[in-house]
Amino acid sequence: MSQLSEFVEAAATKFGVPGVAVGVWVNGREIYACHGVTSVDNPLPVDQDTLFVQGSVTKTYTATALMRLVAEGRVVLDAPVRRYVPDLVLADEQAAEQITVLNLLNHTSGLDWGITVDTGEGDDALAGYVAKLAELELIAAPGARSSYSQAGYNLAGRVVENVTGLTFEQALASLVFEPLGLSHSFFARDDVMTRRFSVGHNLGADGTLSVARLWRRWRGENPGGGLVSSVADQLRWARFQLGDGCAPNGDRVLPADVLRRMQEPTVSLRASSLGDAIGVGWFLRDVDGVRTVGHAGSANGQFAELLTVPGRDFAVVTLSNAGPNGVLFNQEVVRWALQTYLGVTDQDPEPLPYEEARSREIVGGYANDVMTLSIDADGAGLSLEVLIRPEIRAAADKELPPDYAPAAIGLLPGDADEYVVTSGGMRGQRGYFTRDDAGAVVGVDLAGRLFGRVPAVSR
The missing domain is CATH 3.40.710.10 (DD-peptidase/beta-lactamase superfamily)
Structure with a gap:
């Protein structure tokens, strides 16, 4: 062999x-x-x-x-x-x-x-x-x-x-x-x-x-x-x-x-x-x-x-x-x-240790035309969950792929708005957060796809 x-x-x-x-x-x-x-x-x-x-x-x-x-x-x-x-x-x-x-x-x-x-x-x-x-x-x-x-x-x-x-x-x-x-x-x-x-x-x-x-x-x-x-x-x-x-x-x-x-x-x-x-x-x-x-x-x-x-x-x-x-x-x-x-x-790049202050401004819900993305913090780390929209699943007449389980992410050094997924099926995926002119986080990129910030994400 x-x-x-x-x-x-x-x-x-x-x-x-x-x-x-x-x-x-x-x-x-x-x-x-x-x-x-x-x-x-x-x-x-x-x-x-x-x-x-x-x-x-x-x-x-x-x-x-x-x-x-x-x-x-x-x-x-x-x-x-x-x-x-x-x-x-x-x-x-x-x-x-x-x-x-x-x-x-x-x-x-x-x-x-x-x-x-x-x-x-x-x-x-x-x-x-x-x-x-x-x-x-x-x-x-x-x-x-x-x-x-x-x-x-x-x-x-x-x-x-x-x-x-x-x-x-x-x-x-x-x-x-x-x-x-x-x-x-x-x-x-x-x-x-x-x-x-x-x-x-x-x-x-x-x-x-x-x-x-x-x-x-x-x-x-x-x-x-x-x-x-x-x-x-x-x-x-x-x-x-x-x-x-x-x-x-x-x-x-x-x-x-x-x-x-x-x-x-x-x-x-x-x-x-x-x-x-x-x-x-x-x-x-x-x-x-x-x-x-x-x-x-x-x-x-x-x-x-x-x-x-x-x-x-x-x-x-x-x-x-x-x-x-x-x-x-x-x-x-x-x-x-x-x-x-x-x-x-x-x-993969090595992420920074968890920082509560930086994490608060990115926690929340994001979405595009097909998927939703949620970022949560538990006081010790950040996690990311990507789901196919419920209405997309409901409209499909055939089985769609299952959603990934929530995965840990970490912010990267040099630019706190960049991150890497550190666990699960998306491990190694990188992305970044976008801000408006006032500095507020309004979107997140993952796998080359943009998710815009939304008030809440349907589960």
Whole structure:
């Protein structure tokens, strides 16, 4: 058994994850380690071709497809989205006129996280989703700040549809999957169900895992999170991003300068576990003096992470099928791989001791369009709880992922408005508090998402 296989098996056992798949590109070769089963109910061994829901890693594909259209002169990054989606209607008409394609791809559109709506499985699903964006709140003017937006990427998928005249899924196959030989990457359930695939699992209150019955979200969400793929295809994808824009057969897919442009900062991030900056579709982070380029994804009980180190021609991909510990498994494997293969150390910052006075001004309730966030203090420490809004759960006709248990957080040195989560399934997540002109705390960022302060949070 290889060193990687030994570590992956031990980590999967430690975190209680039924099935995992890991791939590493290092020193010019691919190494794989797969462990466990696809499902606790109907177990099949996980291998390097087993399909996992990739969640938001999909966004890197959507961005790359759009950049192909940019390279071909069919899309202009700085052009308003309405040039390509003329029927776009938003709550703010001025914003609808101003949002650019780049704003969508680097999360500066001002659109809130997203809307929870099932617009069916027909070819009009994405158009139906975009039509619902008139109901979505805008949290900032276009270009004013970054805030992670699923809605923005689904709208970017509609740009792809309108420019190519194809459905989003057909366009991705033509622009990305087929040229790169990604033969185990799909969106349609019919394509997935005829192959070996993983299901998600969630941890119950009694400590047992059960299969997550909402296997993936709706077709209208595909551009932001609908890809289903294998660890082998994901490692091929990572190798392409590390390369010169050519497919394995030598055909050019993207000009090398366009590929590199995607990995250059377009907007900075503050106190974010996502990274230090956003490129085009990628999060950029300096780890122990080394620049990394990557993206993570989450679905209902399935989690993915893809990280590259362009300066070292290195990549690691890790997929897991249980929440909440799948996130912690992925993080531990990625950190181990960086340390073992590159000598690069990645660790969480150390928080300050608890201070009552600082804590009082941040305790309270916050919310966005989908979730609520509560911060409490018990005299010895701070805790954070994130919940899916009750009305969102009530409106859902399928099971949604369970909420995380409250987790401890600590304020960070240097800026008392920055914090890190120190326990639970969100351990290692960083964020910060925002203030108004009078200095009052009016919002909190977590995982790149803004939660505005509210008088009280419904429980």
